[in-house]
Amino acid sequence: MTDATAAERLRDSALGDDLSFLLARANVLSIAAGNAALAATRLRVRSYSVLALAGSEARPNQREIAEFLRLDPSQVVTLVDDLQKRGLVDRAPDIADRRTKVILATEEGHRVLVLARSAVIEAERRLHSNLSDAERETLAELLRRLAFTGA
Amino acid sequence: MTDATAAERLRDSALGDDLSFLLARANVLSIAAGNAALAATRLRVRSYSVLALAGSEARPNQREIAEFLRLDPSQVVTLVDDLQKRGLVDRAPDIADRRTKVILATEEGHRVLVLARSAVIEAERRLHSNLSDAERETLAELLRRLAFTGA
DNA sequence: TATTGTTATACTCTATAACTATA
DNA sequence: TATAGTTATAGAGTATAACAATA
Numbered sequence: 001m002t003d004a005t006a007a008e009r010l011r012d013s014a015l016g017d018d019l020s021f022l023l024a025r026a027n028v029l030s031i032a033a034g035n036a037a038l039a040a041t042r043l044r045v046r047s048y049s050v051l052a053l054a055g056s057e058a059r060p061n062q063r064e065i066a067e068f069l070r071l072d073p074s075q076v077v078t079l080v081d082d083l084q085k086r087g088l089v090d091r092a093p094d095i096a097d098r099r100t101k102v103i104l105a106t107e108e109g110h111r112v113l114v115l116a117r118s119a120v121i122e123a124e125r126r127l128h129s130n131l132s133d134a135e136r137e138t139l140a141e142l143l144r145r146l147a148f149t150g151a
Numbered sequence: 152m153t154d155a156t157a158a159e160r161l162r163d164s165a166l167g168d169d170l171s172f173l174l175a176r177a178n179v180l181s182i183a184a185g186n187a188a189l190a191a192t193r194l195r196v197r198s199y200s201v202l203a204l205a206g207s208e209a210r211p212n213q214r215e216i217a218e219f220l221r222l223d224p225s226q227v228v229t230l231v232d233d234l235q236k237r238g239l240v241d242r243a244p245d246i247a248d249r250r251t252k253v254i255l256a257t258e259e260g261h262r263v264l265v266l267a268r269s270a271v272i273e274a275e276r277r278l279h280s281n282l283s284d285a286e287r288e289t290l291a292e293l294l295r296r297l298a299f300t301g302a
Numbered sequence: 303t304a305t306t307g308t309t310a311t312a313c314t315c316t317a318t319a320a321c322t323a324t325a
Numbered sequence: 326t327a328t329a330g331t332t333a334t335a336g337a338g339t340a341t342a343a344c345a346a347t348a
Binding site for chain 1: 157158160161162163164165166167168169170171172173174175176177178179180181182185196200203204206207208209211215218219220221271275278279281282286287289290291293294295296297298299300
Binding site: 212213214224225227228248249250251252 | 328329330331332333
């Protein structure tokens with residue numbers, strides 16, 4: 001009746017081989033570790049992802065960020081507002097279509113991104129330490145297939 | 152500059168091989184599909200997991216449910232309250248320790264669980280249709296290692 | 303007419319602390 | 326003193342609808 005036994009009973013009897021549940025539980029741990037690792041930069045995993053896209057070569061607009069991160073456009077407004085207030089990103093006008101705003105990391109944004117990224121990578125390494133590099137790559141490939149399914 | 156191209160640019164340039172991000176995105180899709188599939192039973196993925204544990208042989212108490220699902224004990228109170236109001240689970244007293252309450256599915260709970268489970272399985276099958284059975288098993292095994300890491 | 307970004311709003315989920323009853 | 330469950334509350338995340346500017 002110890003703790004370990006309870007967890008084992010539950011793992012064996014229900015949900016333990018349900019992909020959705022495993023995905024959810026792995027994700028909860030991942031978010032917790034990510035937010036903890038990002039605390040020093042005052043980012044969270046959500047704002048970090050936006051900053052990472054803004055700092056990439058892709059020059060995304062808000063709608064593209066929303067679709068890629070599976071967020072509602074209105075959520076992206078809030079996230080970008082916050083990053084912009086902190087001077088980490090800018091809303092650049094798109095010459096071709098004046099409705100759209102391209103989100104770009106500022107110099108300061110790039111500096112913070114470097115710190116944030118290494119913190120995240122370090123946290124992941126710790127969290128995934130019981131997977132080999134090959135296993136991690138397999139996992140990434142399989143998740144990519146799920147994550148970018150038609151829907 | 153079409154949609155597909157934007158997504159591809161983003162996938163290639165940032166986050167696209169970040170395990171945490173892939174996990175998060177796959178999970179968002181999984182939750183959305185799960186909630187949609189469960190709509191007819193008026194469950195959500197969260198209450199479904201609790202009901203599934205209550206309907207298992209494991210006879211978990213609330214604290215065990217909280218730890219297994221990585222929820223706060225107070226969240227489990229709310230979830231169980233709701234399921235109990237609907238007559239799907241009971242709080243059974245533990246003879247050995249009168250503080251703890253064992254959560255058990257009622258007959259009606261088991262009936263609903265059967266429907267819910269098949270809806271969830273069907274939704275997963277659709278969502279994971281581009282993985283082979285072997286790949287799905289590999290994915291489950293790797294996720295299990297992440298999901299039940301020490302932390 | 304349709305789309306991008308925005309505002310407003312409500313709902314769900316998550317996190318914390320304090321309380322009770324038992325141990 | 327510590328633990329299981331509970332209550333209260335605030336904060337983060339999610340979903341929807343309506344609107345202005347532009348296409």
